[in-house]
Amino acid sequence: MLLNRSEWLHENAPRRQQLLHLRTGQVGEESGTSHESTLAARRGLVGKNDPVGTTDFDAIVVGAGHNGLVCAAYLARGGMRTLLVEARSTVGGTASSERFADATVNICNCDHLTFRTTPVIDELRLADHGLRYLDVEPAQLNMAWSGGPAWASHHSVDATLDSLAHTHPGEVDGYRRYLDVALPAVRLVLAAAAEPPSPVGLLRRVASMRGRGALTLLRWSRRSAADVMRSYFRTDALQGPGMVTGPMVWGISPEFAGSGLGALTYAFRHVGTVGRPVGGSGEVPRTLLAAFEAAGGRLMASTKVAAITCEGPDVRGIVLADGTEITAPTVVSACNPHDTFLKWLTNAPPQAHGLIERWRSVRHDDGYESKIDAVLTSAPVVDRVREAGFDRPVAATHVIAPSLADIHRGYELLQRGEVLDRPGFLVNTPSVDDPTLTGDSRHVFSLEALFTPYALRGGWPGSEEASRWLDVFGGLTGTGFRDTVIDWRVLTPDLYERDFHLPHGHATSFAGGPLAAFRNEHPELTRYATAVGGLFLTGAATFPGAGVWGASGRNAALTVLRSRGATA
Ligand SMILES: Cc1cc2nc3c(=O)[nH]c(=O)nc-3n(C[C@H](O)[C@H](O)[C@H](O)COP(=O)(O)OP(=O)(O)OC[C@H]3O[C@@H](n4cnc5c(N)ncnc54)[C@H](O)[C@@H]3O)c2cc1C
Numbered sequence: 001m002l003l004n005r006s007e008w009l010h011e012n013a014p015r016r017q018q019l020l021h022l023r024t025g026q027v028g029e030e031s032g033t034s035h036e037s038t039l040a041a042r043r044g045l046v047g048k049n050d051p052v053g054t055t056d057f058d059a060i061v062v063g064a065g066h067n068g069l070v071c072a073a074y075l076a077r078g079g080m081r082t083l084l085v086e087a088r089s090t091v092g093g094t095a096s097s098e099r100f101a102d103a104t105v106n107i108c109n110c111d112h113l114t115f116r117t118t119p120v121i122d123e124l125r126l127a128d129h130g131l132r133y134l135d136v137e138p139a140q141l142n143m144a145w146s147g148g149p150a151w152a153s154h155h156s157v158d159a160t161l162d163s164l165a166h167t168h169p170g171e172v173d174g175y176r177r178y179l180d181v182a183l184p185a186v187r188l189v190l191a192a193a194a195e196p197p198s199p200v201g202l203l204r205r206v207a208s209m210r211g212r213g214a215l216t217l218l219r220w221s222r223r224s225a226a227d228v229m230r231s232y233f234r235t236d237a238l239q240g241p242g243m244v245t246g247p248m249v250w251g252i253s254p255e256f257a258g259s260g261l262g263a264l265t266y267a268f269r270h271v272g273t274v275g276r277p278v279g280g281s282g283e284v285p286r287t288l289l290a291a292f293e294a295a296g297g298r299l300m301a302s303t304k305v306a307a308i309t310c311e312g313p314d315v316r317g318i319v320l321a322d323g324t325e326i327t328a329p330t331v332v333s334a335c336n337p338h339d340t341f342l343k344w345l346t347n348a349p350p351q352a353h354g355l356i357e358r359w360r361s362v363r364h365d366d367g368y369e370s371k372i373d374a375v376l377t378s379a380p381v382v383d384r385v386r387e388a389g390f391d392r393p394v395a396a397t398h399v400i401a402p403s404l405a406d407i408h409r410g411y412e413l414l415q416r417g418e419v420l421d422r423p424g425f426l427v428n429t430p431s432v433d434d435p436t437l438t439g440d441s442r443h444v445f446s447l448e449a450l451f452t453p454y455a456l457r458g459g460w461p462g463s464e465e466a467s468r469w470l471d472v473f474g475g476l477t478g479t480g481f482r483d484t485v486i487d488w489r490v491l492t493p494d495l496y497e498r499d500f501h502l503p504h505g506h507a508t509s510f511a512g513g514p515l516a517a518f519r520n521e522h523p524e525l526t527r528y529a530t531a532v533g534g535l536f537l538t539g540a541a542t543f544p545g546a547g548v549w550g551a552s553g554r555n556a557a558l559t560v561l562r563s564r565g566a567t568a
Contacts, residue, residue: 055317055327055328055329056083056317056326056327056328057080057081057082057083057298057326057327057328058075058080058081058082058328058329058330059072059075059080059081059082059083059328059329059330059331059332059560060082060083060084060085060317060318060326060328060330060331060332061075061082061083061084061085061331061332061334062085062305062308062318062331062332062333062334062335062340063085063086063087063093063305063333063334063335063539064084064085064086064088064091064092064093064285064289064299064301064334065091065092065093065094065095065285065334065539065540066092066093066095066115066284066285066288066548066550066553067334067538067539067540067549067550067552067553067556068084068086068093068332068334068335068538068539068553069084069091069092069285069288069289069292069553070120070124070288070550070553070554070557071332071334071538071553071554071556071557071560072084072292072297072332072557073124073288073291073292073295073297073557074123074124074553074554074557074558074561075297075330075332075557075560075561076292076295076296076297077124077291077295078557078561080330080560080561080564081296082292082296082297082298083297083298083299083300083326083328084292084297084298084299084300085299085300085303085305085318085320085326086299086300086301086302086303087302087303087304087305087501088301088302088499088500088501089301089302090301091285091286091288091289091299091301092107092281092282092284092285092286093107093285093500094107094108094496094500094502094507095107095108095281095282095284095285095548096281096282096285097110097279097280097281097282097283098282100373100375100487100489101375101486101487102375102438103375103431103437103438103439103442103444104279104280104282104436104437104438104444105280105373105437105444105446106280106281106282106373106430106446107281107371107491107500108281108371108548109371109397109426109428109446109448110276110277110280110281110428110430110446111136111139111140111274111275111276111397111428112133112274112275112276112277112281112284112548113268113269113272113273113274113275113547114190114193114268114272114544114547114548114549114550114551115284115547115548115549115550116133116272116273116275117190117193117194117271117272118193118194118549118550118551118554119194119554120550120551120553120554123554124287124288124291125291126284126287126288126291129286129287129290129291129294130283130286130287130290131277131283131284131287132277132278132279132283133275133276133277133278134275134276134277134278134433134434135155135273135274135275136274136275136276136395136396136397136433137154137155137274137396138152138153138154138159138163138394138396139152139153139154139155139269139273139274139396140152140153140241140245140269140274140396140397140398140399141153141382141385141388141390141394141396141397141398141399142237142238142240142241142242142398142399142401143237143241143382143384143385143398143399143400143401144235144236144237144240144241144400144401144402144403145236145240145400145401145402145403145406145422146236146403147236148167148168148235148236148237148384149167149168149237149384149387149388150167150237150382150384150385150387150388150390150398151163151164151167151168151237151238151388152388152390152396153266153269154269155269155270155273155274156270157179157270160175160270161175161176163388166388166389167237167387167388168235168237168238170234170235171233171234171235171237171238174232174233174234174238175232175233175238175266177232178232178233178266178267179266179267179270181216182216182263182264182266182267183267183270183271184209184212184213184216185213185214185216185217185220185261185264185267186213186264186267186268186270186271187209187212187213187271188205188206188209188212188213188214188217188514189213189217189264189513189514189544190271190272191205191208191209192205192514192517192544193514193543193544193549193551193555194551195555195558196527196528196555196556196558196559196562197514197517197518197526197527197543197555198527199518199520202514202517202518205514217261217513217514217515218515219260220260220261220263220264221258221260221261221513221515222257222258222260223257223258223260224254224255224256224257224258224259224260225242225243225246225247225254225256225259225260225261225262225263226239226243226253226254226255226259226404226407226408227260228260228263229242229243229254229263229404230404236401236402236403236404237401239403239404240401240402240403240404240407240424241399241400241401242262242263242265242266243262243263243401243404243407243424244399244400244401244402244407244424244425244426244450245265245399245426246259246262246263246264246265247259247262247407248407248410248424248450248451249369249450249546250262250509250511250546251365251367251368251369251451251506251509252411252511253407253408253411253412254404254407254408255404255408261513274396276395276430276433276434278434278436279434279436279437280430280434280437281548284548303320303321304320304321305318305319305320305321305344306319306320306321306323306344307319307344307345307346308331308333308340308344308345308346308535309325309346309347310345310346310347310348310349310352310532310535311347312349313349313351313532313533314329314349314532314533314534315328315329315330315331315532315533315534315535316347317331318331319346329534330534330536330560330564331534331535331536332535332536332537332538332556332557332560333535333536333537333538333539334538334539334553334556335501335539336364336502336503336508336539336541337359337362337508337524337525337537337541338359338362338364338503339503340537341355341356341359341530342356342359342360345532345535348532349531349532349533351531351532352530352531352532354531355524355530355531358522364503364504364506365504365506366453366454366455366493366504366505366506367454367493367494367496367497367502367504367505367506367507368414368450368451368452368453368454368493368506369448369449369450369452369493369496369505369507370448370449370452370466370490370491370492370493371446371447371448371449371490371491372445372446372447372448372449372466372469372470372488372489372490373444373445373446373488373489373490373491374444374445374446374447374470374485374486374487374488374489375438375442375443375444375445375485375486375487375488376429376442376443376444376445376484376485376486377441377442377443377484377486378393378443378484379393379429379431379432379443379445380393380429380445380473380474380477380481380484381393381394381477382398382476382477383476383477383478384476385398393429393432393443394432395428395429395430395431395432395433395434396428397426397427397428398425398426398427398428399424399425399426400422400424400425400427400473400476401424402420402422402423402424406420406422407424407451410423410424410450410451411451413451414451414452414453415453416453416457417453417455417456417457418453418456418457419449419451419452419453419456419465420451421472422472423449423450423451423452423469424449424450424451425447425448425449425450425469425472425473426446426447426448426450427445427446427447427448427473428445428446429443429444429445429446430444430446431443431444442486445485445488447469447470447473449466449469452465452492452493453493454493454494454497454504454505454506456492460492460494460495466490466492470482470485470488492505493505493506507540507546508539508540508541508546509540509541509545509546510525510526510540510541510542510543510544510545510546510552511545512526512543512545513544514544516543517543517544524537524542525537525541525542525543526542526543527559528542528552528555528556528559528560529559529563536556536559536560537556538552538553538555538556538557539552539553540552542555542556543555
């Protein structure tokens with residue numbers, strides 16, 4: 001149940017009494033006339049049977065994206081009186097779903113791959129709260145704008161090789177060679193992400209896998225992803241799609257040295273299983289919130305954090321946008337590090353000055369992802385997918401890729417506020433497998449377009465650019481696609497900034513992989529603890545990075561609990 005800030009802060013003294021009788025998970029209201037009475041009321045919020053300490057809560061988590069929710073749920077389960085504060089009226093951030101045109105649409109593309117490789121679903125008993133996954137099979141359909149039939153990525157390696165033998169026989173050997181080296185590396189990445197990284201832990205992981213994968217991570221992390229792809233594959237149809245789901249979704253050119261781990265993406269689909277929650281991506285945050293509240297945690301929604309305060313060497317608490325202070329000896333920021341260290345951190349102790357200076361020199365990039373949500377009268381069938389043997393609509397994401405050269409050109413255009421004629425697209429119709437999204441015969445359609453600038457030349461409001469993407473996609477389906485569109489909308493980077501609190505529309509991501517965690521150049525990103533005592537970081541900017549993964553939220557919570565000598 002949401003605890004709204006306006007419900008929480010209230011002058012009415014009699015209502016404050018009600019707080020004393022609140023049970024876990026109930027909506028409460030609070031007086032805010034004096035600091036003392038505010039504190040008393042906040043303590044009432046904790047619940048009359050909970051132990052009352054000298055601070056308002058044991059832990060505060062800032063930001064209820066799925067990582068903040070995971071972290072908060074583990075802390076609450078570990079016995080900490082935990083408050084989760086979210087600026088939006090609902091939880092889930094970019095992993096959420098919302099209603100549009102009388103249907104459920106997802107904010108992200110909603111292919112969950114890594115989340116199900118973690119123990120989070122079992123440990124937080126999300127199935128008990130109603131989380132169900134549908135496997136997406138084939139996992140993905142890949143094609144190049146330059147032509148040729150689509151090929152299918154299946155979870156099964158053999159099925160994928162069969163698909164390639166049918167559509168791109170000249171690429172079968174290269175795919176085999178690629179998987180020989182990429183699969184162990186992916187297994188190592190997933191194993192390393194499953195616990196808070198430490199040099200000893202990472203070395204133990206490498207040893208337990210007899211070193212398999214480590215050499216690939218080392219070698220590929222020094223190369224460009226495009227170089228890796230060229231060494232295994234000959235055609236745009238194989239080289240391009242892996243770069244769309246790799247470097248392009250990270251917002252970088254695959255020609256950049258050091259982007260090589262972006263070439264692991266095909267292999268991920270053979271280790272993890274691509275799935276989508278029944279009812280939409282938002283079922284993950286919904287069930288995480290239920291687990292958090294079942295463990296006694298409290299959510300304040302519609303409440304923006306304006307500052308994280310310090311006292312001496314330690315964190316003191318948070319200050320809300322209206323000036324209210326809430327104290328706790330542990331604060332976890334599940335938001336981006338730039339805001340955390342440069343905007344919010346107040347009265348930072350001397351030992352944190354180096355950290356703050358370091359973050360001043362870390363560039364904050366602009367956003368580059370846009371997403372169309374549409375409701376259609378019928379699900380589209382792409383001609384090239386039909387040629388590959390799928391003559392009915394398929395729910396799997398269709399990755400439609402520019403060539404390597406065009407992806408690099410697209411990156412250059414992005415810097416100038418322009419978009420490729422044929423951008424990288426991730427397109428799917430999730431309602432083909434999950435009719436609950438509309439509840440009737442209509443379909444939900446999602447088109448993610450990549451390398452779409454935050455500062456579009458001429459600006460996004462009134463721009464015809466997104467409508468053009470629908471036409472470009474429609475060209476792959478024969479005629480009449482636009483006639484099937486009942487209603488549509490687009491989220492562009494400026495709207496991700498406005499509606500999801502992503503500065504400049506940029507969804508941050510830790511890009512380094514286990515080696516960066518081993519090197520530990522930004523300890524706050526790979527160890528979750530900061531130079532301020534009691535202040536921790538989690539979220540997509542921290543190891544292991546973006547995606548609906550939840551590993552960072554769990555790792556950060558384990559780090560906090562271990563620092564207190566507690567267990568999850
Ligand atoms: C277009 C798009 C498509 C994607 N597709 C996929 C996909 O197919 N598969 C996949 O796995 N991942 C996908 N992702 C990535 C994935 O959605 C994100 O990496 C992930 O959800 C990030 O989660 P998070 O909890 O770290 O951060 P966020 O979801 O960004 O959550 C941060 C939360 O903090 C809140 N907040 C910010 N400032 C404040 C403040 N001052 N006070 C209080 N609260 C605040 C925000 O409102 C937000 O709820 C996609 C992302 C985008 C943008």
